[in-house]
Amino acid sequence: MHILPATPFSATDQVSAIHAAVPWSNIDLERGELRVRGTLVRTDVGLTIQPPKTGNGWRTIPLSGAVASAIRRQRAQQAADRLAAGVSWIGSSHVFTTEAGTPLDPRNVSRWFDTVVKRAGVDGSLHTLRHTALTAMAVAGVPLSVVSRTAGHESITTTVDLYGHVAEDATRDAVEALSRRLGLDVESRSEGSGTPLDSVPARVNG
Template identity: 40%
Template sequence: MRRGEILGLRWKDIDLKKGTISIRQILVTTAEGLRFQEPKTEKSRRSVAISPAVIEALKKHRQRQLEEALILGKPEAAKGLVFTSQAGTPINPRNLARHFESVIKKEGLPPIPFHALRHTHATLMLQGGVHPKVVSERLGHSGIGTTMDIYSHVMPDMQKEAAEKFEQELLVKTLGEKKERT
């Protein structure tokens, strides 16, 4: 997800039973301050499947959020957004970036921008053999061409793998047919 999609995510947009997140609003910074709006394109308004580990992490986060809201005496603060400040207000995107930078530094990792997480996700999926159309849909790109343009550097190794898989399938089919004839 993009940063604005994460910061605009509401609990009502998550179905923990089905394991899906629906991107229905984003948080943007304007001259007047922070505000919510619909994603710009139809492709950006999407649902993505989440793994069991993400579902569990979200359940734990939800429980912590509810407990903190009760301790602060602001139970209404935990009703809407998934990610909020301690006061229950939307997180300023710059504050998220600063916090991410501090975590990266604390862990001794090289400096990376927050958006690199999205690129890493896409790259790992493509390298893992996920069909580019599925990756494109998960990212909310306008079309598969956008995904392929951005991630073409991942494709050379995949081309070699595809050739090897084709050869293997051809051998299996050829040898299988020869065995059937004898």
């Protein structure tokens, strides 16, 4: 199995299942977009693509330039695999495949990731990546409505319950940083050092 390039799927549901389910037709590299239309799951009849569980699960996620470049490299790698496999190439429409071109079993993707993080000496899972990505968005000040759409949450209430406190903390940090930048921090006032606003009139005349 090839190492999966960095993608925005870490912010989506069932990361490994979405990785495995994406066909090339759902990626527009020119526009820099990924359309999430299902997950790949193992059933009694084998690997099948099932639609998202909720209406918000059907979504389009923008791709950064770095991610688009990584996916282009994956396309080149897949073409090389096809040449190397020759008549053994089975082929599929999926972006991420085995060296024979067959879809990746999401369970194998999760096992591969677990092995990688264990070798790196860190804790985490593919679901941890999802939580980290969404938390980073909230800390960066991304509106929770956007975070919710990216995650595919059934409602923004779910997003607020999970990440609302992160956004509030980030907002407080931003306000305090601005106050320090303007010399309005509480400590300087309590020490009687004065602030630039001391000389500002209490009222604006006219």
